[in-house]
Amino acid sequence: MTLINRILELPFFESWLPDRLRPVKEVIISDQYSQALLLETEKFIDDIIQVTEIERMNRVFKRKTTQMKLQIKIRKKRLRIDICDQKLSEAPIKKRIIIEVFRKIYKTKNGTGKVLEATIYYSYQGKSYVRSVKRSPFLHGIFYKLDMLDDALIGRLVKQNEQEIRNQATNTSPTEKQEEIRNLLVEMKRISNHNHHLAVDPIIENRLGSIIQQIDRIVPDFHLLDIEDRHTIKRVVREDLPNLLHSYLALTQIQQLEQKENFIVAIARIETKIISLIKQMETMKLDRMEQLFRLNKIRYDK
Incomplete structure (x- = not known):
């Protein structure tokens, strides 16, 4: 856990933050069910990266099982992923995670697309909570995969434009x-x-x-x-x-x-x-x- 994470989790600082900016407690997403959910999400993004042709800029990909429901929306300027446990999930704490980032060609921060939203919604001991997962180490893999997806989409766009130019000038590739x-x-x-x-x-x-x-x-x-x-x-x-x-x-x-x-x-x-x-x-x-x-x-x- 980084120094800023530890500072933000101090009761004094956390009490001043709005709910959606308070870092989520590790116990909420460190159990085996949450880890399985996050791992499956990474695999889901990998599968989308392998799609050789994405005909339209605006696309929605979905994956659904008895345990989880995943959805990725690809837009011209943004990528959004929705991760949630199903009602029949064995996870003791049902949760929904929403991550939305800008595409890098529009807004960047530290070399990746700027994060618009990174929140988790869950109920615990009869209360509903909204917390931030932006700095959670358990979500690093997902942010990394989203960056890979963005690069894959940019790469296909570049190759498409390059191919159009070649078709006009030469047949070499x-x-x-x-x-x-x-x-x-x-x-x-x-x-x-x-x-x-x-x-x-x-x-x-x-x-x-x-x-x-x-x-x-x-x-x-x-x-x-x-x-x-x-x-x-x-x-x-x-x-x-x-x-x-x-x-x-x-x-x-x-x-x-x-x-x-x-x-x-x-x-x-x-x-x-x-x-x-x-x-x-x-x-x-x-x-x-x-x-x-x-x-x-x-x-x-x-």
């Missing part, structure tokens, strides 16, 4: 490898911005920054890697690093202290793998150079 590199750079920038915005432990921030620097070394020669290794790099920036970071930040302060060493070991394993790929690429480039020298000698050494 970017290669799959160029597209892979572009997406990789977007994800790397997202992790860097997110890492800085969350103000995590300096040691952890430095380790994460080191991994991004190592991946940055790979980008110019990304095409030299085989399919499996390219998939590994993409998985690191799209899934492994964000998931590790968000899961760690969702822990209590005591739990973070207990798990800090394990967390650092986990990201060290990732960095070791990336360094091994860099060495592999350097060897491949050296072998290629030696091969050209041999070919040069055969052709011109008479």
